[in-house]
Structure formats: C-alpha cells, structure tokens
Amino acid sequence: MKLKGVDSVEYKIVVIGLGSGDIDQLTMGIYRKLKQTDHLYLRTSDHPIIKELEQTENLTYTSFDHVYESYQRFEEVYDHIADTLFEQVKIVGELTYAVPGHPMVAERTVQLLLERSQKEKVNVEILGGQSFLDPLFSALKIDPIEGLTFINAMDFDAEDLSFNDHLVICQVYDQFIASEVKLALLDHLPHDYEVIVITSAGNKDEKIVSVSLHELDHDRDINNLTSVYVPPIKEKLGLYHTFASLRRIIRQLRGPEGCPWDKAQTHESLRPYLVEETYEVLEAIDEEDDHHLVEELGDVLLQVMLHSQIGEDDGYFSIDDVIRSLSEKLVRRHPHVFGDKEVQTLEDVGETWKQVKEKEPGRESDQSILQNVNAALPPMLKAADYQKQIEKQGIKLIEGDPWKKLSGLIDDYASSKDEKRLGDVLFTLIYIAKIYKHHPYLSLEKTNREFAARVHRVEKELGEHSFRDLSREQIQSLWENNQTK
Known part of the structure; x- marks a missing residue:
C-alpha cells in the first residue's frame, strides 16, 4: 500500500509485518526484503523470526527496544520511534521498518507514520505480513462473525466493552499490564470468571492457559506476544450491572x-x-x-x-435523547474543561455557567430573572431559590438586623393571626438560614427525624401497652423524659 499524493517523493519507508512468529508463514517477498534491505529498523527484536534470522542469516538491524525504558508512557515511545524513522529516512533515502504481526493491526507506530507522511513528504509503503488474529481464532476455536471486540490492553476503557461478544485484549506485554487488565475487568466480571491467556499464537511456542480472572497476572511467561481472551457471558445475571x-x-x-x-x-x-x-x-x-x-x-x-x-x-x-441532551449540556457549560476557557476560582466557574446558559436557545435575556426557578418546587425550596436569584442582582432583601425583622414579623402574626403574616415569618426564616449557610429543608428534616426517633423511644417504653392505657399525666411525663439529647 502506497500513500496517495506523495508518489513523487524521494524518501520511502517500507513497513513489513513479521507475522505471528512462525518463519514458515513468512512470504518470500518479505523474507527477501529482510535479507536485502540496507537499513532495517525493528520496533522490537523480541520476536521468534528475528531470533532465528540472527542465527541463520547474520541479520543486522537497529532495534527500538531500548526506547521503552526511556519513557513512562507508550505514546511517548511511539512518537519517538516515528520521529526517528522520519529523521533517518531523510538521511538514507529508503529504509525498512519491521513490526510484529500485520502492520495495520494494533500497531500505533505505523498509524503515526501514515498520519504524518504527507507533512513529512515521505512515502510509506505497507507490505503486509500475517496478522496474529487468524492463528488466534484457530487456537481459540471462535468465529468472529458471532461478534468480536478487539482492543489494545494499554488503551481501553472497560466501560465501553460489551461482554455479550468475544473479547480479545492484545498487547498484554507483561504482568503489570496483565494486572491493569485484571483490575479493569473485575469491575464487571466475577473474580472466578474463566479467561484464556494465549501467547505466541500460531507458532511452535504457542501456549494457551485457562485461568480464573483473579489469577490473570500470575503467569510469569507473559510477553509481547500475549493476548487475553474473555468469552461472552452466558448467564444474563452477570450483565445486570x-x-x-x-x-x-x-x-x-x-x-x-x-x-x-x-x-x-x-x-x-x-x-x-x-x-x-x-x-x-x-x-x-x-x-x-x-x-x-x-x-x-x-x-x-x-x-x-x-x-x-x-x-x-x-x-x-428515548433514553438516548435524554443522555445526548445531558452530555451536550455538560460539555457546553464546561468550556474550562472541554474547551480552552480558563477559570481561576469557583466564582469564575459559576459566572461561566451563567454566561453559557444565558446564550442557550429559549433563554432570551429579556425574560424574568426568576425564569430559572422551577415552578414545581416545594414552597420552601422555591423561596430559597427566589432569594438566591434576587441577590444575584445585588439586591439585599433585609436591611439591618434580620433577627429584629423576624421578631417584628412574629409579633405581627401573633396579633393578627393572619396566614399571610405566617408566610412572611417563614420566608424570613429561610433568608436567615441562608445567612448562616444552613439549608432550611435539611434543618427541618433533621428535626423531623429527631421527633420520629423520640416517638419511637416512647413507643418502645410502652411495650405491649398503648397510649390509651395511660393517663394524660403519665403520657406527658413519658414524653418529657424522652427529650432529644
């Protein structure tokens, strides 16, 4: 495969696949290319074919194995490899880059070469090589047409997986990565769920081991040719999460x-x-x-x-529309997370949220400042929201001492017995609660729970008796003795 649009470029990187590890499966064209190329680069020399050719053909090459020890993240390793290949090809004109398996299957470095080739003005040619998937399917005796998820062990989110399908996790390089895979899967599967660890599929060193999920990282023979197969869940109970x-x-x-x-x-x-x-x-x-x-x-x-x-x-x-609407709103209202807006304080976050919200369709600026208060809220919550919206405009609801204001309203209510005066008292109490950063609903609910607990204590002391069995004085005494501590 040659990259379109750069055929006239003098620089060329030929990418070849080494296959699954059996030299008998290597095509004659790739075999010749390995022997005849003057500049051979390997992503890793830890491959059965390379080891065999070193002994039989006196193969010379440059390996990137040492690069893996220089970085903490694989993406940094792959960037380094791509950078080096582009630098070297502009010195020598043409070079060969060999990778395990097929170049277009689970090879991030090859994708980087293809993505950057036009910008670098380098022709990237793909010569192929047997993917490890064919021998993997044969070894596992599975048909991918039944449904297959194929993912990279170093870059996957278990939340996105479907455990109804065959699941193959490739590039389980070592016990550390195997442990990471295990922990991710344990969030969704029982600890004794049986998985299959397969190494060197399709060649003479092939090893297939069935283990319980919690033992996945116990195998010391795990290497860069190891994959993990997770069979589909048959018991629907296992998918209830x-x-x-x-x-x-x-x-x-x-x-x-x-x-x-x-x-x-x-x-x-x-x-x-x-x-x-x-x-x-x-x-x-x-x-x-x-x-x-x-x-x-x-x-x-x-x-x-x-x-x-x-x-x-x-x-x-449908629920898809609900989720889509919520996701779009969250991304839209958090430009400091999903965009390039910068915020310094929680107040900045609130102001950003407000600005974005005001620009949304159906929220014209000439509407009431109370438009965001839900009309269906219980009165206590609605009053708190009304006060919050008004104070955002710089209006102070009570000038002076709020306790003095409350005392006057209580006197008015006591003398008038007017229901509206009671509403004024409650509205002011809600305002005072906000001053002290107390939520009136939660405060009242706490008192309700304490009251209910007191009633239960009294009932417990009554035992098999009822309130009707006691005199008014006995009931009152029992009630007073069970005050909330």
Whole structure:
C-alpha cells in the first residue's frame, strides 16, 4: 500500500509485518526484503523470526527496544520511534521498518507514520505480513462473525466493552499490564470468571492457559506476544450491572408480555413516585448509609428509565435523547474543561455557567430573572431559590438586623393571626438560614427525624401497652423524659 499524493517523493519507508512468529508463514517477498534491505529498523527484536534470522542469516538491524525504558508512557515511545524513522529516512533515502504481526493491526507506530507522511513528504509503503488474529481464532476455536471486540490492553476503557461478544485484549506485554487488565475487568466480571491467556499464537511456542480472572497476572511467561481472551457471558445475571441490560429489562417490563402496572403508567401517573424517591435519596444521604443510597439512587434511575421508555413507546424520545441532551449540556457549560476557557476560582466557574446558559436557545435575556426557578418546587425550596436569584442582582432583601425583622414579623402574626403574616415569618426564616449557610429543608428534616426517633423511644417504653392505657399525666411525663439529647 502506497500513500496517495506523495508518489513523487524521494524518501520511502517500507513497513513489513513479521507475522505471528512462525518463519514458515513468512512470504518470500518479505523474507527477501529482510535479507536485502540496507537499513532495517525493528520496533522490537523480541520476536521468534528475528531470533532465528540472527542465527541463520547474520541479520543486522537497529532495534527500538531500548526506547521503552526511556519513557513512562507508550505514546511517548511511539512518537519517538516515528520521529526517528522520519529523521533517518531523510538521511538514507529508503529504509525498512519491521513490526510484529500485520502492520495495520494494533500497531500505533505505523498509524503515526501514515498520519504524518504527507507533512513529512515521505512515502510509506505497507507490505503486509500475517496478522496474529487468524492463528488466534484457530487456537481459540471462535468465529468472529458471532461478534468480536478487539482492543489494545494499554488503551481501553472497560466501560465501553460489551461482554455479550468475544473479547480479545492484545498487547498484554507483561504482568503489570496483565494486572491493569485484571483490575479493569473485575469491575464487571466475577473474580472466578474463566479467561484464556494465549501467547505466541500460531507458532511452535504457542501456549494457551485457562485461568480464573483473579489469577490473570500470575503467569510469569507473559510477553509481547500475549493476548487475553474473555468469552461472552452466558448467564444474563452477570450483565445486570450494565446499562444495556437495564434498558432491556425496562423495555420488557413495558412490552406486550410485560408487567400490567408498568404498562399502565404515564408521565403524569409517575409524578408522585419521582418526588417520593427523591426524598428517599435525601434520607439515605442523611443517614450516611451507602448501601441504602445505592438502593434509593436505583429507584430514582428507575423513574428516569420508565419516563424514557414511555417517550420511546409513544415515539417522541428515548433514553438516548435524554443522555445526548445531558452530555451536550455538560460539555457546553464546561468550556474550562472541554474547551480552552480558563477559570481561576469557583466564582469564575459559576459566572461561566451563567454566561453559557444565558446564550442557550429559549433563554432570551429579556425574560424574568426568576425564569430559572422551577415552578414545581416545594414552597420552601422555591423561596430559597427566589432569594438566591434576587441577590444575584445585588439586591439585599433585609436591611439591618434580620433577627429584629423576624421578631417584628412574629409579633405581627401573633396579633393578627393572619396566614399571610405566617408566610412572611417563614420566608424570613429561610433568608436567615441562608445567612448562616444552613439549608432550611435539611434543618427541618433533621428535626423531623429527631421527633420520629423520640416517638419511637416512647413507643418502645410502652411495650405491649398503648397510649390509651395511660393517663394524660403519665403520657406527658413519658414524653418529657424522652427529650432529644
């Protein structure tokens, strides 16, 4: 393969693949190229074919093995190799660069050469070589048409993997990388899940070992020709932690053979459940109980999934649209993370968020400053948000001593018994709570919990009796003796 657009360039790098390791599988053309080239560079000399040719053909070459010890990141190693090859080819005119396997399979240095070739005005020619995938499939006895994910051990995110397909993780160079792969997979698979470690697939040194996942990094024979095969999960229970599995469950619940209750729900009928589940999340947070929090967050997620499935069933939107909308918003409102904007303080972050938000469609600047306050919020939360929005405009709601203001409002309410005066008292209390960085909702909820705990203590002392079994004086005494400590 020659790069288009640079055929007239005098400099040329010929990239050849050494195959999976068996010299009998090497084509005659590549064999001749290895023997006849005047300038041979190897990404690594740790390859069975190179070792054999050193003995039989007195092969001479320059290896990049030493470069791996000079950098902490593989990407830096690959950049160094590409830089060196471009520098050398402009001195000698033409050189050969040999890599394990096929040059176009899991070879980042080759991709760098191709990406930079036009800028460097160097022709890059690919001569091929057998990929290790063919002997790998034969050794494992798998058919990739059934679904295959093929990834690099040094650059993958386990969150993106589908464990429904055959999974091959290549370039597991050593025990350290094997350990990294193990830890990533253990987040999704049981510790005793069986995986296969295969080294030197397709040649006489081929080694295939089945191990439990937690033992993946115990094999001392792991080298640069090692790959790990993870068979597809057969038990659906093993996939219950994945988003795809949850989506299938929700779809089935509302499907033709699903649950009558789930199928009957609408956006409107689910409204009270979303509010209820949200409050239960807050309760779990207050309890500092992680197990309870996991459960309650799951219940909130269920509401999101049900609303999204209803939208999909009605043909208006799906969970994909929900996720896309959220992702776009997060990226758009964080230009200091996903763009080139610079911020120094939390106040800068808030101002950036505000500026971006104001420019979004449907948020014209001539609308009310209260437009961002959700009308469906409970009154206490809505009052706190109203005060927050007003103070952003530089307006101070209470001039002077807020406690004196509150005292006057309480006197007004005591004398008038007017419900509106009670609202003024509560609104002012919310303002005072904000001054002291207290959240009125959380403060009241704490008192509610203490009150409930006091009632439970009284009930516990009653034992098999009820309040009706005691006199008013006995009940009051019991109540007073169980005050919150």
